[in-house]
Amino acid sequence: MSGGRTVSALLARRADLSPTVEQVRLPDPGPGEVRVRIRAAGVCHSDLSMINGTLAPSFPLALGHEAAGVVTDVGPGTDRVSGGEHVVLNWSPACRTCWHCAAGRPWFCDTAGRPSSARGATADGAALHVTLGLGALAEEVVVPQHAVIPVPAELPFDQAALLGCAVLTGVGAVRNTARVAAGESVVVIGLGGVGLSAVLAARDAGAEQILAVDVTESKHALAIAAGATDFLVSDGGLVRSIRARTDGRGVDHAFECVGRATTIETAWRSVRRGGGVIVVGMGARDDVISLSALDVFHSGRVLRSSVYGAADPDRDVPALARDVLAGDLDVTPLITHRISLAETPAALDRLARGEGARSVVSF
Numbered sequence: 001m002s003g004g005r006t007v008s009a010l011l012a013r014r015a016d017l018s019p020t021v022e023q024v025r026l027p028d029p030g031p032g033e034v035r036v037r038i039r040a041a042g043v044c045h046s047d048l049s050m051i052n053g054t055l056a057p058s059f060p061l062a063l064g065h066e067a068a069g070v071v072t073d074v075g076p077g078t079d080r081v082s083g084g085e086h087v088v089l090n091w092s093p094a095c096r097t098c099w100h101c102a103a104g105r106p107w108f109c110d111t112a113g114r115p116s117s118a119r120g121a122t123a124d125g126a127a128l129h130v131t132l133g134l135g136a137l138a139e140e141v142v143v144p145q146h147a148v149i150p151v152p153a154e155l156p157f158d159q160a161a162l163l164g165c166a167v168l169t170g171v172g173a174v175r176n177t178a179r180v181a182a183g184e185s186v187v188v189i190g191l192g193g194v195g196l197s198a199v200l201a202a203r204d205a206g207a208e209q210i211l212a213v214d215v216t217e218s219k220h221a222l223a224i225a226a227g228a229t230d231f232l233v234s235d236g237g238l239v240r241s242i243r244a245r246t247d248g249r250g251v252d253h254a255f256e257c258v259g260r261a262t263t264i265e266t267a268w269r270s271v272r273r274g275g276g277v278i279v280v281g282m283g284a285r286d287d288v289i290s291l292s293a294l295d296v297f298h299s300g301r302v303l304r305s306s307v308y309g310a311a312d313p314d315r316d317v318p319a320l321a322r323d324v325l326a327g328d329l330d331v332t333p334l335i336t337h338r339i340s341l342a343e344t345p346a347a348l349d350r351l352a353r354g355e356g357a358r359s360v361v362s363f
């Protein structure tokens with residue numbers, strides 16, 4: 001085989017080994033594919049979930065799925081973008097033909113959201129798997145044209161990158177799934193990039209009470225900067241504290257942005273009768289929630305998830321880009337660390353410890 005390029009990428013060899021920056025070989029873009037020079041990439045908890053036992057992907061695995069960059073090459077028959085365009089990567093490109101796509105729910109597309117797939121890339125001659133079809137913590141990626149979304153060149157790359165996962169997910173949960181209305185009350189549990197995005201959107205929606213919850217005080221200032229009205233530490237008295245702030249009733253909507261059964265149960269108990277729990281975090285297969293059958297009946301609550309913000313990225317990423325450029329959505333509070341690719345293992349350790357929010361790699 002001829003062609004292809006060698007680039008640096010963050011690689012996990014096994015789930016129990018710390019990932020390292022290695023040289024990988026990417027093919028030239030094939031029919032309908034594009035090469036993107038990555039300019040910024042965020043480190044998301046789902047990358048950690050690939051290597052900490054939460055998910056069971058195939059290895060060796062190139063990590064990363066939240067990124068923005070510039071199209072450098074396009075393969076034959078590519079009509080969606082051309083060289084030089086700035087793009088955000090989409091880890092759930094829709095086929096537009098399956099049953100879910102036809103029903104207007106591209107986030108459930110039959111072809112989308114696989115933890116890892118092989119795309120013709122190699123490491124030391126062996127087939128390389130790439131996270132969510134992207135493997136975006138890398139200098140370059142080669143992806144299907146439908147996995148890129150053009151955005152205005154004025155949008156800074158670090159902010160653009162976040163639109164591809166944390167912001168689309170957290171904002172979409174509030175706008176598309178819960179449809180939070182002005183004057184309502186919400187609790188957001190887990191204040192990483194995703195939870196803080198939910199806080200931003202709840203404020204934008206005019207929610208009157210935005211209770212933000214995390215395990216330690218260290219997230220207090222971040223929560224307030226994003227627009228929370230109250231910060232609460234997650235402890236045994238959390239549900240009582242939430243009820244005390246809502247006349248004993250509970251909030252209208254709870255957003256679980258951690259991905260654990262215990263926090264889903266806490267979210268459930270924090271919501272008023274007839275309110276809704278939105279599971280935004282991605283938990284493990286064997287982490288099981290337990291709800292009282294009588295309570296499920298009596299409470300009238302709804303438990304639902306929000307996959308990729310129940311968004312159509314082709315529609316919602318450009319809309320979010322417009323909001324950011326107009327000054328209506330400030331995503332900069334999400335960025336707590338600016339790092340190099342070599343510093344990404346430390347960023348994954350911070351996520352494991354619950355420190356900071358987004359670490360963004362600049363290339």
Ligand code: APR
Binds near residue numbers: 044045194354
């Ligand atoms: N109660 C409250 N907050 C908690 C708890 C808990 N019991 N356990 C962990 N957290 C907090 C962490 O301290 C951290 O601040 O949840 C936050 C999670 O944030 P990140 O690790 O930065 O994760 P993020 O990238 O925002 O993703 C959140 O959404 O898409 C999914 O896979 C992703 O499940 C993950 C979730």
Ligand code: ZN
Binds near residue numbers: 044047
């Ligand atoms: Zn992500």
